[in-house]
Amino acid sequence: MPAATYAGHEVEVNEEGFLTQSDQWTEEVAKAIAEESGIGPLTDKHWEVIAFCRKDAEAQGTPPGLRRISKLSGVNMKELYQLFPKGPGKLAAKVSGLPKPQGCI
Amino acid sequence: MPTATIEQPTTATAPPVTLEKPERKPIEAVSIICSKGTLDMAYPGLILANAARMSGIDATLFFTFWGLDIVTEKKIDHLHTATVGNPSMPIPTMIGGLPGMETLASLMMKKEMGKLEIPPVREMIEMLSDAGAELYGCRMAMDMFKLDRSDLVPQVDDVISAMDFFDKSAGAQVLFI
Numbered sequence: 001m002p003a004a005t006y007a008g009h010e011v012e013v014n015e016e017g018f019l020t021q022s023d024q025w026t027e028e029v030a031k032a033i034a035e036e037s038g039i040g041p042l043t044d045k046h047w048e049v050i051a052f053c054r055k056d057a058e059a060q061g062t063p064p065g066l067r068r069i070s071k072l073s074g075v076n077m078k079e080l081y082q083l084f085p086k087g088p089g090k091l092a093a094k095v096s097g098l099p100k101p102q103g104c105i
Numbered sequence: 106m107p108t109a110t111i112e113q114p115t116t117a118t119a120p121p122v123t124l125e126k127p128e129r130k131p132i133e134a135v136s137i138i139c140s141k142g143t144l145d146m147a148y149p150g151l152i153l154a155n156a157a158r159m160s161g162i163d164a165t166l167f168f169t170f171w172g173l174d175i176v177t178e179k180k181i182d183h184l185h186t187a188t189v190g191n192p193s194m195p196i197p198t199m200i201g202g203l204p205g206m207e208t209l210a211s212l213m214m215k216k217e218m219g220k221l222e223i224p225p226v227r228e229m230i231e232m233l234s235d236a237g238a239e240l241y242g243c244r245m246a247m248d249m250f251k252l253d254r255s256d257l258v259p260q261v262d263d264v265i266s267a268m269d270f271f272d273k274s275a276g277a278q279v280l281f282i
Contacts, residue, residue, distance in 0.1 A: 067232065076235070077235035078235045085161070086161040087159055087161025090161075
């Protein structure tokens with residue numbers, strides 16, 4: 001399994017750069033992934049999305065799809081696309097240290 | 106009689122054979138032509154467009170012919186699954202033609218899609234619009250069906266010709282559904 005170093009932390013990632021151990025995630029790691037993925041500095045809204053994704057993934061056992069995030073996190077679909085213009089479906093999970101969601105919605 | 110000298114071609118050294126695959130570039134934009142109005146043919150285009158946007162790929166949708174039903178205010182909530190003329194339908198055509206069968210099959214399909222958290226067509230269209238996908242009605246098909254801009258759902262950005270559609274699809278992968 002390839003390893004990556006984010007903000008001085010060594011973490012395990014898959015070929016697409018998603019963390020394979022979500023407990024290796026820290027806020028510093030999130031900031032470094034955001035920087036690397038072109039999301040830029042994380043705002044309060046980003047943190048709101050990240051907190052929801054991590055909590056929901058823990059409860060459900062799978063990372064939430066985008067529709068689920070928009071319905072339950074308090075951040076709507078338009079805002080999600082503004083926060084992650086390069087693809088919120090993948091990037092919200094990536095920056096939250098979760099696997100790539102399997103759903104298409 | 107004129108004569109010509111034909112020179113023997115010199116043996117050129119063949120370029121070395123490389124087995125490396127050419128590097129593939131990520132898709133940057135997709136343009137999807139939705140030409141069918143049944144429930145089972147509406148979803149593929151909408152789901153593909155949504156998946157594209159979720160991955161940061163630009164998506165343009167062009168609704169033409171029966172595909173206009175997907176964005177027509179009076180039809181959008183009443184799209185049906187075809188029970189007749191659909192070889193994949195697991196019921197015989199004769200039974201599929203009985204009154205009420207199409208409604209029943211459509212209800213069942215909607216229920217199954219609901220279980221997978223796939224939203225109704227109207228919500229899919231709203232989602233796509235919020236996601237920044239561009240939605241267009243086909244002018245010629247609109248004229249043929251005597252439809253007006255006001256007959257379409259508000260998420261449709263414009264009514265355009267097929268030539269305009271191709272202009273807007275510059276550099277995009279075009280899919281026909």
